Amino acid sequence: MNSVAGSETTPKIAILGAGPSGLLLARLLQQSPTFACQITIFELDPSRNARNQGGSLDLHPQQGQLALKEAGLWSQFLQHARPEGDVKKIVDGKGTVLFDENGMTKQVEADGIGERPEIDRDALRSILLDSVAPETVRWGSKVVAVSSTPASGEEKHDVVLADGTKEIGFDLVIGADGAWSKVRPLLTDVKPYYSGITALEGWAEDTHVRHPWLSEYVGAGSCFMFDEGRAVLAQRQGNGDIRIYACVRKPEDWLERESGLEGLEEVAAATKLTDEQFADCGQNTKRVVLESTDKVIPRKLWMLPVGMQWGSRPGLTLLGDAAHLMTPFAGVGVNLALQDSLQLARLLIAHPSDPALAVRQYEQTMFVYSKKFAEKTYAGLQGHFSGDGAAHFAGRLKRGHEAMRMKLDPVV
Ligand SMILES: Cc1cc2nc3c(=O)[nH]c(=O)nc-3n(C[C@H](O)[C@H](O)[C@H](O)COP(=O)(O)OP(=O)(O)OC[C@H]3O[C@@H](n4cnc5c(N)ncnc54)[C@H](O)[C@@H]3O)c2cc1C
CATH class of the missing domain: 3.30.9.30 (D-Amino Acid Oxidase; Chain A, domain 2)
Known part of the structure; x- marks a missing residue:
């Protein structure tokens, strides 16, 4: 793992927020043998156990699961994953149970983990926190603003904290600070x-x-x-x-x-x-x-508006909810957050001498896939909150089961 200490030429990276996206990005960059950098994560929570992190999350194969595998955290994930949590029961407004997977045998893949295993947010955050270099996270550091200063021809960025102090001279500042990101205003006027x-x-x-x-x-x-x-x-x-x-x-x-x-x-x-x-x-x-x-x-x-984009700006970008905040009605938020981190880390590692290019390429790719999931989430917001929302959802689950049954036992 790279040390956080760096030389004059080592890029200084600030990540705002020790949520899933910020921590995973730090992990992926620090574990790279070729990408040298100094990373500081500024997190407003006073300590790792200061706040309950919220409910359970399901990680999808091509997003959250893939990102954890690439970060070398798969075995830690398996220790905390709950495949049995991926069981759904659907009820309509009158209380009629339209579909219930409890007691059904679900398709479990070769590693026994199932399609979309659940993990508690606290467990996911602990895995990620334990995976970054010591001292990477600066607890109790609420960021109130990010400002930019021209320095020897290149723009550098400063991070202003709630206690009035300023950390200066970052080459790259990444907003992984959720809904009310302090980096977003430097990229777009759009607000949630x-x-x-x-x-x-x-x-x-x-x-x-x-x-x-x-x-x-x-x-x-x-x-x-x-x-x-x-x-x-x-x-x-x-x-x-x-x-x-x-x-x-x-x-x-x-x-x-x-x-x-x-x-x-x-x-x-x-x-x-x-x-x-x-x-x-x-x-x-x-x-x-x-x-x-x-x-x-x-x-x-x-x-945030479905399909929101911004013009790329060297030294600044957004990950996760900061980039594409959506309602939880397709259950994809954390998966996209982890996919973003994987995407950006791969590009920064591939273009160590041109982070602006890496950021631009990341944003162009991320805008496309996040729009697709934002549309799906928006459809969930409309569809679930309707009189036949339960019937539609139950129908979709039933068709999925039927397709799986046919795949496993085509002669039935
Ligand atoms: C009710 C609810 C249910 C959900 N259920 C699901 C689900 O089932 N599946 C799913 O995939 N997603 C779900 N989500 C979405 C998911 O929680 C988010 O998409 C995911 O947590 C985003 O990760 P992130 O790292 O981008 O941001 P966050 O998890 O929001 O992390 C941001 C971090 O930044 C810190 N921070 C914020 N502001 C500052 C600041 N100014 N200075 C310093 N630090 C700061 C915060 O303390 C936090 O640690 C749900 C969301 C909600 C609200």
Whole structure:
């Protein structure tokens, strides 16, 4: 692994954000035997365990899985991967179960990992954090701005931190800092906009003991209810906990102005949302929301315009959500984030003396594949939140199973 210490000529790289995309990029560059660089990751969290990283993620073969393989982290991933988490149950607004993979035998590949194994975000972040050189991440370093200064004919970039200090002279600054990136304003005026969906995130902990009904109902993986203008997504975590998102299509200021949810304690918030937004839904769907109250967090979901691009600028670029923030309704965000890091790392390593070319080529490729997934996600946002959203999704899963059955046993 390359050391972070470098010479006068070694490029200085700043990565904003120690999320999946920023950490994986650092790992891929540091493990390259030919690409010398000094990398600093600026992360606003005060320490690695300061914050729960959120729910479970599924990694797709040609994106997240491929990136981890190329980073030499596949065996670590296998230790934490949960193939059994890739099980879906689909319910309609009235509570009818339209499709349920629990108990079905799913196609498992030769390595036993399945098509899209789940991993907890905490586990993924730990694997990535342990893979970068010590001292790469500077914790408690919230970036408030990035500025550019001409230095001996070449533009260099400075990183301004919330404590007023400035780190100067970076050859490349990469925004891997999510929705509200501090690098993006140097590349485009476009800002994230409200997707139309507000969610109440709810946690149910220690489910086998305290929430046996919920545990049984949700099953081994995810249970999704879709209906016109609303959805309840429940997802099992690696430790058995269940996390839900009770989503409603509402105006941007609904949460503050009309919902009456803010400031309510957990049970009161879940009860109010259920009574007012899910009253005519199936009893089981309502119970899923009402049982997931160990912690409750209201969230608005934001997105960038589908197919957003910017004119390339030497020394600056974006990865992951900073580049193409989307709603979670196709489950591709982290996969794209890891694909971006892989793509950019390969190009920087291939063109060590021309990072501007590497950045330009990365952006041109990334704009194409991220648009495709942004369109798919936008279709999910429209399709899932419709009266026949559950039936469509269940139909798609059924056809997938049928195709797999025919492939495995064509004479049936
Ligand atoms: C409710 C929900 C469910 C989701 N479910 C899925 C799913 O099932 N599958 C999937 O593939 N994706 C899912 N996603 C999307 C996925 O979480 C993101 O796409 C992914 O985390 C993006 O990774 P990233 O590294 O680009 O950014 P992030 O994970 O957002 O990481 C950014 C990092 O930057 C840090 N940071 C931010 N601002 C600053 C600053 N100013 N200075 C310093 N540091 C900063 C943050 O603390 C963070 O560590 C979901 C998202 C949401 C909201």
